[in-house]
Amino acid sequence: MNSERKSVGRRRKEVSFPAPVGKSELPADYAALLGEIKDRIRSERLQVVLAANAAAILLYWDIGKRILERQDKESWGAKVIDRLSHDLREVFPAMRGFSPRNPKYMRTFAAAWPDRRFVQQVAAQIPWFHNCVLLDKARDPQTRLWYAEKACEYGWSRIASRRPNGNSGH
Secondary structure (H helix, E strand, C coil), X not given: CCCCCCEECCCCCCCCEEXXXXXXXXXXXXXXXXXXXXXXXHHHHHHHHHHHHHHHXXXXXXXXXXXXXXXXXXXXXXXXHHHHHHHHHHHCCXXXXXXXXXXXXXXXXXXXXXXXXXXXXXXXXXXXXXXHHHHHHCCCHHHHHHHHHHHHHHCCCCXXXXXXXXXXXX
């Protein structure tokens, strides 16, 4: 058997780009291993997305809480929040979520859910957009809580069209 591996592209002594072996040369259990690894990657990618979402929601809640505190102490108005939005977008140009409207949602979000533990347990388990929809559509805290819990429980991708009685509202 030839021990020299085939390579693709240019080749140097210290670097080569090995060509994959043909499918007929693979061990019999290769497909099962590949399937297991692909499943694991998909699962871990989902966990990373969920963790990043939860961290972003908590960050937004913290920003909203700080805005609320400043409004109470120093009578901050919308102009200060707009300036904050501008400055944050300037410092973090690649980061989304600092449009002029979003810090106002953050403030409303922190006011609607004053308990950070609740935010961690329920609100951080659904996407930020879902939380914004709940703030706009469900004024009553119990209704908002019901939708947030059901969105978590059933993995709803759209909560705006759901109704507490289970009907879709269409």
